[in-house]
Amino acid sequence: MAETPRPLYRGSALQRLLSPQSVALVGASANPQALGGRTLANLAGFGGRLYPVNAKYPELAGRICYPSVAALPEAPDCVVLAVPKEGIEALLRDCAARGAGAVIILASGYAETGVPADAADQQRLVAIAAQHDLRLVGPNCVGVANQVHGLHAAFAEFSPTTLISGNRIGLVAQSGALGLGLSHAAERGASVAQVLTCGNSCDVDVADYVAWLATEASCDAIALAFEGLAVPRHLEEAARLAAHHGKRIAAIKLAVSAAGQDAARFHTHTRTGSATEWQELCARTGMVRVTRIEALMETAAFLAKHRGPLAPGAAIISGSGGTAILAVDAAARYGVATPQPAAATVARLRAAIPPFGAARNPCDATAQATRHPQSLLDCAQAMLADPAYGALVIPWGRAQPHSLMDGLGALAQASGKPVCLVWMSQRQEGPLAEAAERHPHIALFRSLDSCFDALGQVQRAGSGAAAQVAPAR
Amino acid sequence: MAETPRPLYRGSALQRLLSPQSVALVGASANPQALGGRTLANLAGFGGRLYPVNAKYPELAGRICYPSVAALPEAPDCVVLAVPKEGIEALLRDCAARGAGAVIILASGYAETGVPADAADQQRLVAIAAQHDLRLVGPNCVGVANQVHGLHAAFAEFSPTTLISGNRIGLVAQSGALGLGLSHAAERGASVAQVLTCGNSCDVDVADYVAWLATEASCDAIALAFEGLAVPRHLEEAARLAAHHGKRIAAIKLAVSAAGQDAARFHTHTRTGSATEWQELCARTGMVRVTRIEALMETAAFLAKHRGPLAPGAAIISGSGGTAILAVDAAARYGVATPQPAAATVARLRAAIPPFGAARNPCDATAQATRHPQSLLDCAQAMLADPAYGALVIPWGRAQPHSLMDGLGALAQASGKPVCLVWMSQRQEGPLAEAAERHPHIALFRSLDSCFDALGQVQRAGSGAAAQVAPAR
Numbered sequence: 001m002a003e004t005p006r007p008l009y010r011g012s013a014l015q016r017l018l019s020p021q022s023v024a025l026v027g028a029s030a031n032p033q034a035l036g037g038r039t040l041a042n043l044a045g046f047g048g049r050l051y052p053v054n055a056k057y058p059e060l061a062g063r064i065c066y067p068s069v070a071a072l073p074e075a076p077d078c079v080v081l082a083v084p085k086e087g088i089e090a091l092l093r094d095c096a097a098r099g100a101g102a103v104i105i106l107a108s109g110y111a112e113t114g115v116p117a118d119a120a121d122q123q124r125l126v127a128i129a130a131q132h133d134l135r136l137v138g139p140n141c142v143g144v145a146n147q148v149h150g151l152h153a154a155f156a157e158f159s160p161t162t163l164i165s166g167n168r169i170g171l172v173a174q175s176g177a178l179g180l181g182l183s184h185a186a187e188r189g190a191s192v193a194q195v196l197t198c199g200n201s202c203d204v205d206v207a208d209y210v211a212w213l214a215t216e217a218s219c220d221a222i223a224l225a226f227e228g229l230a231v232p233r234h235l236e237e238a239a240r241l242a243a244h245h246g247k248r249i250a251a252i253k254l255a256v257s258a259a260g261q262d263a264a265r266f267h268t269h270t271r272t273g274s275a276t277e278w279q280e281l282c283a284r285t286g287m288v289r290v291t292r293i294e295a296l297m298e299t300a301a302f303l304a305k306h307r308g309p310l311a312p313g314a315a316i317i318s319g320s321g322g323t324a325i326l327a328v329d330a331a332a333r334y335g336v337a338t339p340q341p342a343a344a345t346v347a348r349l350r351a352a353i354p355p356f357g358a359a360r361n362p363c364d365a366t367a368q369a370t371r372h373p374q375s376l377l378d379c380a381q382a383m384l385a386d387p388a389y390g391a392l393v394i395p396w397g398r399a400q401p402h403s404l405m406d407g408l409g410a411l412a413q414a415s416g417k418p419v420c421l422v423w424m425s426q427r428q429e430g431p432l433a434e435a436a437e438r439h440p441h442i443a444l445f446r447s448l449d450s451c452f453d454a455l456g457q458v459q460r461a462g463s464g465a466a467a468q469v470a471p472a473r
Numbered sequence: 474m475a476e477t478p479r480p481l482y483r484g485s486a487l488q489r490l491l492s493p494q495s496v497a498l499v500g501a502s503a504n505p506q507a508l509g510g511r512t513l514a515n516l517a518g519f520g521g522r523l524y525p526v527n528a529k530y531p532e533l534a535g536r537i538c539y540p541s542v543a544a545l546p547e548a549p550d551c552v553v554l555a556v557p558k559e560g561i562e563a564l565l566r567d568c569a570a571r572g573a574g575a576v577i578i579l580a581s582g583y584a585e586t587g588v589p590a591d592a593a594d595q596q597r598l599v600a601i602a603a604q605h606d607l608r609l610v611g612p613n614c615v616g617v618a619n620q621v622h623g624l625h626a627a628f629a630e631f632s633p634t635t636l637i638s639g640n641r642i643g644l645v646a647q648s649g650a651l652g653l654g655l656s657h658a659a660e661r662g663a664s665v666a667q668v669l670t671c672g673n674s675c676d677v678d679v680a681d682y683v684a685w686l687a688t689e690a691s692c693d694a695i696a697l698a699f700e701g702l703a704v705p706r707h708l709e710e711a712a713r714l715a716a717h718h719g720k721r722i723a724a725i726k727l728a729v730s731a732a733g734q735d736a737a738r739f740h741t742h743t744r745t746g747s748a749t750e751w752q753e754l755c756a757r758t759g760m761v762r763v764t765r766i767e768a769l770m771e772t773a774a775f776l777a778k779h780r781g782p783l784a785p786g787a788a789i790i791s792g793s794g795g796t797a798i799l800a801v802d803a804a805a806r807y808g809v810a811t812p813q814p815a816a817a818t819v820a821r822l823r824a825a826i827p828p829f830g831a832a833r834n835p836c837d838a839t840a841q842a843t844r845h846p847q848s849l850l851d852c853a854q855a856m857l858a859d860p861a862y863g864a865l866v867i868p869w870g871r872a873q874p875h876s877l878m879d880g881l882g883a884l885a886q887a888s889g890k891p892v893c894l895v896w897m898s899q900r901q902e903g904p905l906a907e908a909a910e911r912h913p914h915i916a917l918f919r920s921l922d923s924c925f926d927a928l929g930q931v932q933r934a935g936s937g938a939a940a941q942v943a944p945a946r
Binding site: 109113140174225258264291324328331333338358364366 | 581585586613649650654727728731733737739766796797798801827833835839
């Protein structure tokens with residue numbers, strides 16, 4: 001550890017990895033269940049030149065299949081090694097010899113096992129890559145995707161997505177499983193432009209990915225989930241680079257608890273840093289710190305849509321008094337001011353809602369607003385015009401109709417202030433969710449917080465001592 | 474306020490309201506959009522005798538329609554007044570004269586307006602009801618439902634549900650809109666046996682509902698959302714009654730912030746109490762205190778399924794190292810211990826998972842567990858057998874198949890310990906969610922916490938002062 005760490009990869013250092021013209025897949029297979037078969041299927045949409053490599057097949061999925069890396073018709077920008085650990089080291093040398101720009105190693109059994117011999121195996125891969133200026137991703141990773149090029153160099157099935165300018169999220173996840181789960185945000189409409197995982201991060205790590213996204217035109221905001229870094233200041237440098245290019249980052253750090261840091265030692269074996277260091281880093285760099293993983297993608301989507309400054313104060317409009325109260329309670333928890341509107345605004349609200357509503361902040365527009373969308377639009381326009389508010393929040397019992405969303409969107413655009421919808425319904429369908437709910441011996445939660453909060457309180461209640469109840473969070 | 478408050482309604486005091494043999498609907502209408510038409514449609518499944526009342530119709534929806542309350546063929550247990558405020562007082566006197574047991578008033582325009590004359594109107598209703606020992610629900614409420622009798626005496630469309638013994642939740646919500654949103658948990662499989670709202674709570678309030686549910690056989694746990702109470706100690710009495718009958722309560726209190734208490738004054742005008750009083754009440758009574766509304770129903774479902782004591786310690790098994798770390802971090806936030814397993818348990822885990830997994834707590838069973846369910850079941854059995862754990866938590870990337878849920882359920886049942894699934898995927902489908910995500914000027918959140926956390930941090934970042942960043946929660 002005495003040696004000087006390499007600098008953060010910047011500029012074009014990851015270009016051949018993440019914007020490749022050519023990709024080779026070693027271990028490509030005709031078996032759709034095999035690692036090499038799943039990865040081949042995922043790569044089918046790649047917009048560049050794709051080279052399956054496997055001596056067993058003369059051709060695969062309608063393409064020429066090459067017997068070896070040496071036999072490839074050009075130096076590949078990026079190579080995916082979809083083979084077991086045993087073959088990796090020799091193949092990496094072959095890739096270096098053929099002039100590859102980057103190699104993605106999916107195989108497990110390296111530093112993450114905690115066995116010194118496995119860590120030494122990983123270290124030899126790093127040395128080979130450094131010697132040939134070759135970027136390494138992994139090992140013990142699921143791969144990367146860059147929707148812009150139709151690149152899906154991964155065995156995991158990230159959800160495909162349609163990219164919408166101004167909405168595009170670059171997702172960086174050290175853990176492949178988390179990256180996969182988070183990428184499913186695409187299925188509810190999020191524009192997930194890149195999914196970049198790095199597993200053991202023996203060479204390329206999350207900071208390098210953030211630095212690449214900082215200057216990548218197809219990315220409007222960054223979502224980051226990670227455990228730790230070999231060189232913590234690289235993330236600070238990358239975050240400042242992103243800020244310099246007007247891109248915000250929503251970030252969640254795993255292993256902030258002592259038990260979590262302990263568990264991380266058994267996982268990727270990277271340095272995790274303390275919760276305080278993490279908070280301070282976010283404060284210094286303007287990264288938006290996310291605590292609950294389920295909030296990461298929606299936070300990033302918000303940051304992608306609203307890249308300008310945001311003035312203090314939030315106005316709240318709801319169709320129910322109870323929901324309005326919940327909303328100001330939540331605002332107070334997070335230090336968001338909810339000041340009262342100016343007299344002129346109050347007059348406009350009063351004209352738009354029934355007398356039993358509340359022409360103030362929070363504005364209870366009453367159930368009338370659900371039946372008469374113009375009432376809600378009038379309130380929204382009045383609140384957005386008031387300089388007391390930098391944003392408008394509308395907690396609502398269920399999905400708004402398209403016409404109302406369009407109306408609110410037009411007001412948001414005209415005012416330059418964000419309009420945030422918060423859907424409060426418990427509608428979450430699906431036969432398996434139903435099955436879990438109905439199972440008498442299985443409890444289904446949709447949030448870790450809910451789960452552990454309930455467990456902790458019931459456990460303490462069972463011990464019979466009110467004094468043991470934890471202080472309020 | 475000098476007079477002695479009435480005692481908590483207990484025993485059979487709410488029986489005619491919530492388990493009626495006969496229901497009259499005044500203002501019943503053939504117009505499906507009208508208040509009286511919507512309520513009539515909702516009441517169609519009532520298992521008892523239903524009497525529409527409206528002088529305009531000789532018959533309605535295939536039933537005799539009565540010209541007046543006085544003309545009803547029997548003293549109705551419960552009457553719903555689906556008419557505007559103007560007619561209410563006279564009709565209430567008619568109901569009292571005809572021997573009704575309870576009257577539900579949907580109309581708004583009473584104490585919630587903050588106008589003294591409206592409050593006086595409400596007070597006269599209370600006096601009439603007290604004089605005739607008649608229970609009043611509302612005004613300014615959406616009604617009540619009791620699935621056990623097919624009773625849906627409400628204009629709001631609560632979701633219908635199939636009741637499963639051991640899973641049944643009694644939902645008590647002061648706010649009708651929140652009650653409606655929360656009742657949608659039924660659409661994802663929850664057994665919502667009752668939905669009891671009370672709006673202005675001029676007579677019957679949430680404490681009375683909790684006391685009724687405490688002794689109601691069709692309820693296994695109670696979900697409670699409320700702003701405040703006229704007599705706060707009634708809730709303590711009701712909660713103790715529920716505990717005495719072995720029923721747990723998941724509860725969220727609105728208006729815990731100063732701004733929230735302010736907003737509550739403009740809503741139901743009940744006394745809200747401080748956040749500290751609320752915490753202390755939960756500690757004294759064993760109510761599980763919920764902070765985020767979206768956690769209320771899943772917490773109540775858990776409490777319905779697991780009514781016995783719960784020993785300390787949680788075991789965690791996941792298919793990914795990153796997810797495992799997130800889970801112990803969350804456990805630490807909520808004070809749930811995650812001790813290491815006994816040596817015998819470690820040996821069993823080691824035999825069930827690949828060498829690059831983690832045979833400890835949290836157990837990273839690796840992606841193999843997704844492909845080979847038996848591996849997960851073996852780990853679960855080992856952890857549940859270890860006395861270090863009172864519960865097993867399984868955070869998972871997506872829905873488990875039925876066979877695996879059945880296997881885990883059998884292990885939970887055999888061990889007497891709860892198995893909690895936490896689904897971590899971002900899959901949340903639907904065309905309107907997609908439309909909101911895609912709209913460039915609308916940000917969609919699915920949680921108030923996420924929304925205000927992001928707003929607050931971006932606002933502070935915009936002010937440029939790191940020192941202004943709020944302390945960690």
